[in-house]
Amino acid sequence: MALKLRPLELGELIDRAFTLWRAHWKTLFPLVLGFQLVTYAMTKALAIFANERFPLMNQGGEAMTEAYRNNRGEAWLQLAGLLGASSITMLVLLWVSTVSSTAQSHWLYPTVVGGPALSLREAFAAAMKKLGRISAASLWAAVWTVAFSALLMLPGGLMLGLGMYLLRATQEALAPVGAIVLIIATLVMLAGIAIALLWSLIRFSVISQVLALENLSGWGTFRRCGALTSGRITAGFFGFVKVRLAVLVTLTGVLLILINQLAGAPVWVLYGIYGNGFDLQNLRLEQIPPYFLVPAELLQHTVMSVVLPVYTATQLLFYVDVRVRREGLDLQLKLDETKAAA
Numbered sequence: 001m002a003l004k005l006r007p008l009e010l011g012e013l014i015d016r017a018f019t020l021w022r023a024h025w026k027t028l029f030p031l032v033l034g035f036q037l038v039t040y041a042m043t044k045a046l047a048i049f050a051n052e053r054f055p056l057m058n059q060g061g062e063a064m065t066e067a068y069r070n071n072r073g074e075a076w077l078q079l080a081g082l083l084g085a086s087s088i089t090m091l092v093l094l095w096v097s098t099v100s101s102t103a104q105s106h107w108l109y110p111t112v113v114g115g116p117a118l119s120l121r122e123a124f125a126a127a128m129k130k131l132g133r134i135s136a137a138s139l140w141a142a143v144w145t146v147a148f149s150a151l152l153m154l155p156g157g158l159m160l161g162l163g164m165y166l167l168r169a170t171q172e173a174l175a176p177v178g179a180i181v182l183i184i185a186t187l188v189m190l191a192g193i194a195i196a197l198l199w200s201l202i203r204f205s206v207i208s209q210v211l212a213l214e215n216l217s218g219w220g221t222f223r224r225c226g227a228l229t230s231g232r233i234t235a236g237f238f239g240f241v242k243v244r245l246a247v248l249v250t251l252t253g254v255l256l257i258l259i260n261q262l263a264g265a266p267v268w269v270l271y272g273i274y275g276n277g278f279d280l281q282n283l284r285l286e287q288i289p290p291y292f293l294v295p296a297e298l299l300q301h302t303v304m305s306v307v308l309p310v311y312t313a314t315q316l317l318f319y320v321d322v323r324v325r326r327e328g329l330d331l332q333l334k335l336d337e338t339k340a341a342a
Contacts, residue, residue: 005113005324005330006324007234013248014251014252014314017310020112021307021313024111025306028309031104031107031123032305033301033305035099037301038096040298042096050082054078054079054082054085091138094142098208098211099131102130102134102212103124103212104123105208105211105316106118106122106126107123108313108316109316112316113320113333114333132218133216133217134211136217136218137218137219137221138207140222141200141204141222149192149197152193152195153193155192156186156188156189156190156192159185160182160185160189162178162181166181167182198246202246203229205225205229205245205248205249205315206225206315206318207221208312209319210225210228213319228241229245230242233322233325245318255307256311260300263300264300266300269296270292270296
């Protein structure tokens with residue numbers, strides 16, 4: 001049953017998102033679970049690959065420190081390799097997540113605005129037909145995020161260089177100043193990264209909905225996301241689109257993180273049993289029997305498959321709300337319905 005389309009306040013958006021999720025999570029569960037299993041397989045493959053190719057990085061805190069002292073070149077080489085492999089895996093996982101959310105949006109949209117309902121197979125097939133556009137849009141989003149992150153990290157990087165110069169200065173009195181500058185520079189760089197990632201998350205929060213519901217190229221999707229998430233849509237502080245999105249992303253994100261941690265409790269128990277308490281620096285995952293670890297990890301991914309659609313529902317309702325306010329989407333749909341009836 002379609003929802004009555006009208007401009008919604010923030011509280012109404014959240015309430016409708018959870019209502020939509022409660023009504024349809026059972027139907028969406030097989031679709032989301034399939035993508036979650038792909039995610040799990042990739043993260044597991046990365047762990048196995050890292051354990052074989054970068055053994056120094058998996059020896060625990062004290063052993064790793066010893067490796068940096070006695071075999072510094074190899075340790076740095078393995079660290080660079082691990083970071084590279086992790087970065088590539090992360091990008092692919094984000095791509096898989098976008099494909100999943102695009103398929104979910106294809107299925108959920110008719111239930112929000114009315115129209116012919118899709119089967120899960122049809123929603124999945126519709127997303128698969130757009131893999132090229134999804135890849136192109138994801139690439140543009142990644143390039144923008146990296147460039148914006150580099151820009152915000154630049155002040156901290158310059159301060160880092162100044163701190164290193166002061167530490168190496170011949171005047172001993174400058175060394176404490178250099179240490180302070182290094183600390184501040186590190187904080188500035190971390191703040192820059194955090195702001196850039198949050199800004200990127202907000203700017204591209206409706207990328208899956210644009211991909212699912214609008215016939216645009218990868219570059220067109222990139223620009224459309226910027227247009228939909230800019231400016232304001234009503235009076236007051238919460239009328240700014242990015243402020244509204246920040247509230248929605250924070251609330252749903254924190255909820256999903258909490259549920260993920262609770263679902264991962266069996267994994268943490270195994271860490272405590274087979275590790276040195278909860279000292280993760282000295283934990284080696286190969287010490288945990290796979291017949292215990294794998295079911296615990298699969299349980300976590302299964303639980304997340306139940307709750308993840310609430311995030312897609314939130315972003316879809318926000319996307320529809322922005323178009324109702326700015327483009328009269330509700331009127332367009334009524335006009336199309338009238339023409340079809342005639």
